[in-house]
Amino acid sequence: MDGVSVDALRGVSLSIEEGDYAAIIGPSGSGKSTLMHLLGCLDRPTSGKLLIRGRDVSTLNDSELAELRNQTIGFVFQAFQLLPRTTAIENVALPLVYRGVRRAERRKRAAEALEAVNLGHRLTHRPTQMSGGEQQRVAIARALVGEPAVLLADEPTGNLDTVNGDEVMAILERLNKERGVAVVLVTHEADIAARARRIIRVRDGLIEEAAEEATGEAVGEATGAAS
Amino acid sequence: MRFTESFRVAVDALLVNRLRSLLTMLGVVIGVAAVVVLVAIGGGAKQLVTSEVEGLGSNIVFVAPGKFQLGTTPALSRLQLTDADYLNRVLGRPDAVAVALTSAENLRTGTNTFYATVQGTTSNVVDVFDRPVEKGRYVSKADISTARRVIVLGPDAAHALFPGADAVGRQVTMSGVEFRVIGVFKAKGGAFGVSPDAEVHIPVTAAQRLFGMQTITGFATKAESPDEVDATGAKMVDALKRKYRGDEFTAVSQTEILGTIGRILSLLTLVLAAIAGISLLVGGVGVSNIMLVSVRERTKEIGLRKALGARQRDILAQFLLEAVMLTSIGGLIGIGLGISVSFTLSAFSPLPAVLAWWSIALAFGVSAAVGVFFGVMPARRAGKLDPVVALRTE
Numbered sequence: 001m002d003g004v005s006v007d008a009l010r011g012v013s014l015s016i017e018e019g020d021y022a023a024i025i026g027p028s029g030s031g032k033s034t035l036m037h038l039l040g041c042l043d044r045p046t047s048g049k050l051l052i053r054g055r056d057v058s059t060l061n062d063s064e065l066a067e068l069r070n071q072t073i074g075f076v077f078q079a080f081q082l083l084p085r086t087t088a089i090e091n092v093a094l095p096l097v098y099r100g101v102r103r104a105e106r107r108k109r110a111a112e113a114l115e116a117v118n119l120g121h122r123l124t125h126r127p128t129q130m131s132g133g134e135q136q137r138v139a140i141a142r143a144l145v146g147e148p149a150v151l152l153a154d155e156p157t158g159n160l161d162t163v164n165g166d167e168v169m170a171i172l173e174r175l176n177k178e179r180g181v182a183v184v185l186v187t188h189e190a191d192i193a194a195r196a197r198r199i200i201r202v203r204d205g206l207i208e209e210a211a212e213e214a215t216g217e218a219v220g221e222a223t224g225a226a227s
Numbered sequence: 228m229r230f231t232e233s234f235r236v237a238v239d240a241l242l243v244n245r246l247r248s249l250l251t252m253l254g255v256v257i258g259v260a261a262v263v264v265l266v267a268i269g270g271g272a273k274q275l276v277t278s279e280v281e282g283l284g285s286n287i288v289f290v291a292p293g294k295f296q297l298g299t300t301p302a303l304s305r306l307q308l309t310d311a312d313y314l315n316r317v318l319g320r321p322d323a324v325a326v327a328l329t330s331a332e333n334l335r336t337g338t339n340t341f342y343a344t345v346q347g348t349t350s351n352v353v354d355v356f357d358r359p360v361e362k363g364r365y366v367s368k369a370d371i372s373t374a375r376r377v378i379v380l381g382p383d384a385a386h387a388l389f390p391g392a393d394a395v396g397r398q399v400t401m402s403g404v405e406f407r408v409i410g411v412f413k414a415k416g417g418a419f420g421v422s423p424d425a426e427v428h429i430p431v432t433a434a435q436r437l438f439g440m441q442t443i444t445g446f447a448t449k450a451e452s453p454d455e456v457d458a459t460g461a462k463m464v465d466a467l468k469r470k471y472r473g474d475e476f477t478a479v480s481q482t483e484i485l486g487t488i489g490r491i492l493s494l495l496t497l498v499l500a501a502i503a504g505i506s507l508l509v510g511g512v513g514v515s516n517i518m519l520v521s522v523r524e525r526t527k528e529i530g531l532r533k534a535l536g537a538r539q540r541d542i543l544a545q546f547l548l549e550a551v552m553l554t555s556i557g558g559l560i561g562i563g564l565g566i567s568v569s570f571t572l573s574a575f576s577p578l579p580a581v582l583a584w585w586s587i588a589l590a591f592g593v594s595a596a597v598g599v600f601f602g603v604m605p606a607r608r609a610g611k612l613d614p615v616v617a618l619r620t621e
Contacts, residue, residue: 066533095536
């Protein structure tokens with residue numbers, strides 16, 4: 001931006017498989033958020049390649065990228081990022097809006113997603129009327145509603161107490177197990193990371209370790225650098 | 228994203244900031260209302276003038292020396308009273324041509340004065356023009372031939388000179404000469420220029436003697452039908468040119484007078500509407516400004532929507548629609564306000580308000596266009612936001 005470019009990630013090579021359960025761990029400023037944004041197609045690598053289901057992201061234009069995010073990736077943010085004046089069901093239905101799904105169908109699928117995170121009784125509540133844990137579960141339902149291949153969760157328990165944090169983690173793990181959706185967590189809490197089958201350690205823009213080599217079809221594959 | 232969805236989002240956004248939305252609309256409301264009102268007033272003025280000119284009578288042709296153009300007429304006329312008989316013969320209709328010798332004088336009674344347009348006329352004026360006499364009688368042929376000092380007053384003149392009293396039979400002094408009132412015209416009304424109600428008529432011969440002139444100002448006649456108007460005028464002009472070689476004469480019909488006044492009023496209306504349109508533009512700048520604020524406020528929401536799969540054009544459409552709705556609703560309110568102000572004005576003033584459907588359609592179209600024009604820049608800015616940066620914004 002100011003004429004100085006700093007590489008946040010360098011020489012990264014990473015592959016996320018179908019049904020994976022991985023935690024990206026590292027201290028603040030290590031580049032794990034950047035890695036997360038790359039995997040979520042919010043950012044494009046300055047060099048190298050990001051393949052989502054074998055498609056090179058750098059060849060996609062804005063609309064194709066948006067569609068890819070919409071179809072493939074579900075985001076769960078630390079700060080929930082729910083629209084404040086909008087009911088739970090409409091918050092959850094939002095990704096389907098951009099898919100052109102009809103209103104009645106959207107509501108049906110959003111209700112199902114909320115049911116899956118044990119919030120079937122909270123459909124018309126607004127975020128301000130819900131606890132942090134409930135809000136994060138709404139956010140998970142929203143990430144889930146489009147039936148993505150990967151859930152990217154950026155510090156999903158960061159704003160929650162232990163009880164709510166555990167519940168959120170349990171839901172993520174259940175979805176991973178029951179639906180086969182790959183879960184990628186970004187966290188700096190070691191005990192949260194320890195629950196994952198794979199731990200990816202990022203330090204100073206480098207991936208230090210990718211524990212337990214998985215097999216199967218790659219959902220996402222990233223090599224290169226990002227600033 | 229479907230249009231109905233964008234629409235709902237835009238309505239929600241406007242409702243969240245009700246007061247801000249209303250204040251932003253106000254610029255557009257005032258601009259549109261001003262355009263509608265000014266065009267209605269302009270139309271009303273035109274209608275009023277038209278009805279006044281048409282109220283003179285129908286199919287009237289005026290013939291005067293010189294070329295008819297604003298500001299320049301010959302100071303001296305060579306036309307004689309006897310030319311009226313000559314033109315009667317040319318037209319083949321006895322007593323068809325009325326004569327006018329026009330001046331303006333101060334009229335006095337013992338205590339009152341009144342400044343009036345004085346028309347030296349012939350007895351057939353009441354037939355050519357639609358000028359009924361309410362009390363007494365009009366100038367007669369005998370009055371003309373003997374240059375009798377008699378006078379017919381317009382109602383305004385009668386009221387000013389003889390307030391609350393019957394004017395007929397009383398004396399009026401003009402340039403030191405006494406005239407006897409023989410009649411009072413019926414009121415015609417009028418708000419523009421010289422009201423016919425303020426005129427006074429005297430026999431043309433008495434006028435010539437009073438002003439010390441041998442000539443007359445011009446002629447007027449009534450064509451036999453609307454189709455004859457131009458031909459009648461041309462015949463009279465040709466005849467006069469034959470008699471006074473080298474002189475110019477012009478025939479003017481009511482339609483031509485209306486055309487000239489109409490053009491002037493239309494131009495005036497257009498200029499006023501354009502000035503009012505400038506406030507619409509200012510309103511548009513306000514919309515642009517508020518949309519920029521709105522984009523900034525909702526940066527995080529934009530980032531989220533993008534992360535969830537909104538394309539640049541979805542975001543652009545959302546904000547553009549919001550801007551267009553802002554100005555369109557403002558336009559509709561402005562039209563409502565403009566119509567009510569126009570009606571109120573015409574109820575409390577002599578000016579009729581003539582609502583022009585084109586000005587209403589145009590005002591609405593322009594306000595919607597202002598929304599597009601001034602909404603595009605903020606909306607594009609919103610669409611191009613980097614989702615990563617947007618999500619990080621607090």
